[in-house]
Amino acid sequence: MTRHSKLAMFLAPFLIIGGYVLSDLYLEDQANELKLFELKPMGHCDVFNDNCILKSGEFEINVMHQGIVTTVNSTYPLDTATLFLVDTQGEATPYQLGMKDSPYYWKRETPLGELIANKGEKYKLRFIGEIKGGKYIAEFYTQTVK
Amino acid sequence: MEDKQNYWSENLRLIFICLVIWFVVSFGCGVLFVEPLNEIRLGGYKLGFWFAQQGSIYTFVALIFWYGKKMNDLDKKYNVEDA
Numbered sequence: 001m002t003r004h005s006k007l008a009m010f011l012a013p014f015l016i017i018g019g020y021v022l023s024d025l026y027l028e029d030q031a032n033e034l035k036l037f038e039l040k041p042m043g044h045c046d047v048f049n050d051n052c053i054l055k056s057g058e059f060e061i062n063v064m065h066q067g068i069v070t071t072v073n074s075t076y077p078l079d080t081a082t083l084f085l086v087d088t089q090g091e092a093t094p095y096q097l098g099m100k101d102s103p104y105y106w107k108r109e110t111p112l113g114e115l116i117a118n119k120g121e122k123y124k125l126r127f128i129g130e131i132k133g134g135k136y137i138a139e140f141y142t143q144t145v146k
Numbered sequence: 147m148e149d150k151q152n153y154w155s156e157n158l159r160l161i162f163i164c165l166v167i168w169f170v171v172s173f174g175c176g177v178l179f180v181e182p183l184n185e186i187r188l189g190g191y192k193l194g195f196w197f198a199q200q201g202s203i204y205t206f207v208a209l210i211f212w213y214g215k216k217m218n219d220l221d222k223k224y225n226v227e228d229a
Contacts, residue, residue: 002228004221005214012206019172019202026177 031133039127039138047125047142048116054127054138061129063142070095070110076131077103084126085112086139092126116144153224157217164213171197171205 039054039061046052047070052063062073063083072081084092097106115123122143129136175183180194188196221227 002214002218002221004217005210008210008213012210015168016172016203016206019168019176022173023177023198026173 035134037134037136039136039140041138041140044145045140045142046145047112048144049146051145052140052142054140056136059131059136061127061136061138063125063127065110065112065116068109068111068113069107070097070112071100071105071107072097072127072129073105074129075104078106079103079130079132080128081106081130082128083108083110084128085110085115086124086126112142116142119144119146149224153220153226156220160213160216160220164209167205167209171202176202 037056037059039056039059042053042055042060044051045054045063047063047065050062050064050066054061054063058075060075064071064073070083072078072083074081081097083095083097085095086092095108095110097108099105100107112123112125115121120143122141124139124141127136127138127140175194176198180198183194183197184192186193191199193201218227
C-alpha cells in the first residue's frame, strides 16, 4: 500500500464523521421548521356512514360521526386535533377534539349529526391535526348518501 | 520548481474532486435529494435510503483506492514515486 492510500484511509473516517455531523445538523434544523401537509379525501366523504378517509402520503385519518359524537382516527398518533364546522356563510366553528384512550383516536360532541342526518345533505368541514410540530390540514365536504 | 507547482496543483485538483464526490454522495444523495431518489428502488430498497445506509460507505471506500491510484500515477508522471 502506497503512502497516498495510507493517507486516504487515515482521513476517510474523519470525512465520514464530518458528513454524519453535517447531515445531523441539517436534519435537526429542518425538523424545527413548521411543516404543513394537505390531506385530500379518498373518494366520496360521508362521515355519517363511516366512509370518510383523508390521506397525505402514508398518513391517513378516518372521520366518522355516530349519535352526537364525531371521532377522528389516524394512522399516526396526533398531538392535537381540531375540527371546524363551516356554515354556508363561511363561518367556521372550531371543535377541539379530546383524546379517546390513545393518541390515535380523538372525539367530541358536535352538532354535525343534526346538520347531515338526511340523505343528500352536505356540509363543509376543516381539520387541523398536529404531529411533532408538523400540521396536517384539510378542507372537505361530507355528504350523506344513505 | 515549476514541476513541483504543477504536481501540487494537480494534487489539489484531485483532492477537490474527491471532496465534491464525498459531499454529493453523503450530503446530496443521503439528505438533500433523498426524496426524489427514494422514488427509485434498488434491490427492494429506496435508493435515497440505500445511499444513506450503504451506498455512501461503498463510494468512500472506492474513493480511497481511486485517489491512491491517481496519486501514484501523478507520482510517476513527476518522478516523485516511493523508492
